[in-house]
Amino acid sequence: MDETWTRPYTPGPGRWLVIAWEAAALAFLAWVTIRQFELSGHGVKLVACTLAALWVLGAYRILQMxxxxxxxxxxxxxxxxxxxxxxxxxxxxxxxxxxxxxxxxxxxxxxxxxxxxxxxxxxxxxxxxxxxxxxxxxxxxxxxxxxxxxxxxxxxxx
The missing domain is CATH 2.30.29 (PH-domain like)
Structure with a gap:
C-alpha cells in the first residue's frame, strides 16, 4: 500500500495541552529521581537527556495519532x-x-x-x-x- 495518507481532520488544540502536561510530569519525575538518588554531574545529564528524548518521541506520536x-x-x-x-x-x-x-x-x-x-x-x-x-x-x-x-x-x- 504505497500511497499518500491524509488525516480527514485537523488535530485539536487539546493535544498541545497533553504534550505540555507530559513535559511537566517528566520534569517532575526527573527532579524526584535526581533528589531521591542524590545524582550529580553525569547522572543528572543522563536522566535529563533520557527523559527529554522520551518526551520528544511521545510528543511526536501524540501529534501523529x-x-x-x-x-x-x-x-x-x-x-x-x-x-x-x-x-x-x-x-x-x-x-x-x-x-x-x-x-x-x-x-x-x-x-x-x-x-x-x-x-x-x-x-x-x-x-x-x-x-x-x-x-x-x-x-x-x-x-x-x-x-x-x-x-x-x-x-x-x-
Missing amino acids: GAYVGAAGLRLHGLLRSRTLSWHDITHVRLHRATHRMGPFEIESGMTVVIDRRDGSTINTELWAKGVDFHARPSLFRAVYQELRSRHREAQNA
Whole structure:
C-alpha cells in the first residue's frame, strides 16, 4: 500500500495541552529521581537527556495519532503502534457507545468509531467524540465518521 495518507481532520488544540502536561510530569519525575538518588554531574545529564528524548518521541506520536485515509485503505496511528487495513478487509465502520463499569455504576464515556473486520474482530480507533480532537467540535466528529463510511462504501462498490 504505497500511497499518500491524509488525516480527514485537523488535530485539536487539546493535544498541545497533553504534550505540555507530559513535559511537566517528566520534569517532575526527573527532579524526584535526581533528589531521591542524590545524582550529580553525569547522572543528572543522563536522566535529563533520557527523559527529554522520551518526551520528544511521545510528543511526536501524540501529534501523529489518528485515522488516515487513502485510496487503498485506512491507517490508524496509535500512541504505541500503527496498523493499516485495506478497505476490502473492513466490513463496517460504525459508532459505539463506550461505557465503563465501576462496581455497580456504569459510566458513559461517549461515542467512538469502531472498525469491524472480515475476520470477525473489531478494532478501536482513536476517534472519540469527547477526546482532545473533537470535544469542542462535535460536528467535526460526525463529519469524520461520515467520511470514513463514505470512503469505505466507495471502495466496496468499486
